[in-house]
Amino acid sequence: MRARLVFALAWLCAVPGAMAQDTRKSGFDYMSRDSQAMQMDDLANPGMLSVLDGESLWNAPAGSSQKSCASCHGDGTVSMKGVAARYPAFDEASGKPIDLVGRIDQCRRERQQAPGLAREGHDSLALTTYIGLQSRGMPVSPPDDARLTPFRADGKALYTRRMGQLNFSCAQCHDEHAGGHVGASPIPQAHPTGYPIYRLEWQSMGSLQRRLRNCMAGTRAEPFAYAAPEFIDLELFLAARAAGMKVETPGVRP
Numbered sequence: 001m002r003a004r005l006v007f008a009l010a011w012l013c014a015v016p017g018a019m020a021q022d023t024r025k026s027g028f029d030y031m032s033r034d035s036q037a038m039q040m041d042d043l044a045n046p047g048m049l050s051v052l053d054g055e056s057l058w059n060a061p062a063g064s065s066q067k068s069c070a071s072c073h074g075d076g077t078v079s080m081k082g083v084a085a086r087y088p089a090f091d092e093a094s095g096k097p098i099d100l101v102g103r104i105d106q107c108r109r110e111r112q113q114a115p116g117l118a119r120e121g122h123d124s125l126a127l128t129t130y131i132g133l134q135s136r137g138m139p140v141s142p143p144d145d146a147r148l149t150p151f152r153a154d155g156k157a158l159y160t161r162r163m164g165q166l167n168f169s170c171a172q173c174h175d176e177h178a179g180g181h182v183g184a185s186p187i188p189q190a191h192p193t194g195y196p197i198y199r200l201e202w203q204s205m206g207s208l209q210r211r212l213r214n215c216m217a218g219t220r221a222e223p224f225a226y227a228a229p230e231f232i233d234l235e236l237f238l239a240a241r242a243a244g245m246k247v248e249t250p251g252v253r254p
Contacts, residue, residue, distance in 0.1 A: 024189060024191060024242070024245060025178075025188070025189055025191075026188075026189075026191055026193050026194070026245060026246075026248065027188040027189075027190075027191065027193070027194065027251070027253055028193075028194065028248060028251065029188075030179075030186040030188045031252075031253065031254060032254075035200070035252055035253075035254060038252050039194075039248070039250075039251060039252035045198070045250060045252060046198045046252070047129060047196070047197065047198040047205060047249075047250025047251070047252065048250065050125055050126050050129040050130075050196065050198075050205045050250060051126075051129050051130050051133050051250060053122070053126035053130075054126035054127045054128070054129050054130025054131070055076070055130050056126075057069070057123055057126055057127055057130075058070055058076045058127065058130060061112075062108060062112045062114040063108065063112035063113040063114030063115070064113045064114075065111065065112050065113045065114075067111060067112045068112075069107070069112075069127075072107075072111060076130065076131065076134060077134055080130075080131045080134040080135075081134045081135065081138075082134070082135050082138055082141070083100075083131055083134065083135065084100055084128070084131050084132040084134070084135040084247060084249065085135040085138050085139065085140050085141045085247050086141050086142070086143055087099055087100040087103065087239075088100075088148075088232055088235050088236050088239065089103070089143050089145070089148075090143065090145050090147045090148055091103075091106075093106075096151070096229065096232070097148055097151050097232050097233070097236055098232070099227075099231075099232055099235055100128050100131065100132075101117065101119065101124055101128055101207065101227075102227065102232075104117060104124070104127050104128065104131070105117045105124075119207070119209070119226035119227055120206065120207060120209075120210055120226065124207075125196050125205045125206070125207065128196055128207070129196045129205065129249060129250050132195070132196065132247065132249030132250065133249055133250065135247040135249065136246075136247050136248060136249055137246055137247065138246065138247050139243070139244045139245065139246060139247075140192075140193065140239055140242045140243050140244065140245050140246075140247060141243065142236070142239045142240045142243055148236060151232070151233045151236055152233070152236045152237050152240055154230075154233040155233035155234045155235070155236045155237030155238070156237045158170075158230055158233060158234050158237075159171055159234060159237055159238075163216070163219060163221040164216065164219030164220040164221030164222075165219070165220035165221075166219045166220055167219075168219045170190065170215065173187055173190075173215075174187065174188065174189055174190035175189075178190075185254070190238065191238070191241065191242040191245055192208050192235065192238045192239065192242060193242055193245050193246065193247055193248045193249075193251065194247075194248035194249055194250065194251020194252075194253070195207060195208040195211075195249060195251065196208075196249065196250060196251075197211075197249075197250065197251040197252065197253050198250060198251070198252050198253075199211075199252075199253045199254070200252070200253070200254050201254060205250070208235060208238075209226055209227075209231050209235075212224075212231060212234065213226075
């Protein structure tokens with residue numbers, strides 16, 4: 001049975017040549033014209049509703065300190081420009097990489113004395129989408145920090161590791177079969193340029209980790225928990241792989 005499942009998935013995937021650095025494409029390039037138009041028009045992009053919610057949260061006092069994000073960081077459209085493009089980054093306190101959600105959560109707990117953010121919760125997605133928008137059009141710029149090297153290497157190992165009952169790796173689909181299809185769905189190159197995204201299938205916003213969990217479930221693997229170190233390492237590698245590509249947040253995907 002397992003062999004038949006592997007064969008069926010492989011048969012559904014067209015096999016173009018291996019991806020080269022100068023032929024990288026965003027998931028945007030694989031979408032229909034209607035979906036592309038939706039992303040490009042801020043009045044039609046449903047992710048902009050999350051941006052508006054994030055702006056409200058940015059300016060609203062939170063926690064017992066009654067501080068807002070703006071009280072420390074000022075105008076988010078200025079102070080947050082380019083920030084999302086640089087995450088994940090190294091966290092001095094833990095000695096490990098931290099993603100943007102983790103940094104926002106850390107800031108709220110320590111400076112605003114507010115409850116932690118629930119991963120994939122409304123406030124988490126809204127704030128990261130608002131901050132992400134401020135980097136739109138800027139290049140993905142992973143930190144040049146040697147302390148991140150071993151974690152990025154772990155992320156690469158995860159990307160190329162076969163897993164799940166179908167025994168597939170991320171690389172097999174998104175490098176070897178990029179541009180092909182699984183059923184009617186195109187296989188993108190898996191560059192994290194638009195997150196958080198509004199996914200039409202979900203009818204809601206979602207983080208990169210939500211998408212990674214979907215992929216793992218698709219290979220019949222046990223998904224890592226949200227905020228698991230494995231996901232942060234994988235995000236580090238994916239950011240390096242997409243270095244120089246433009247941030248699109250908030251992206252729209254099928």
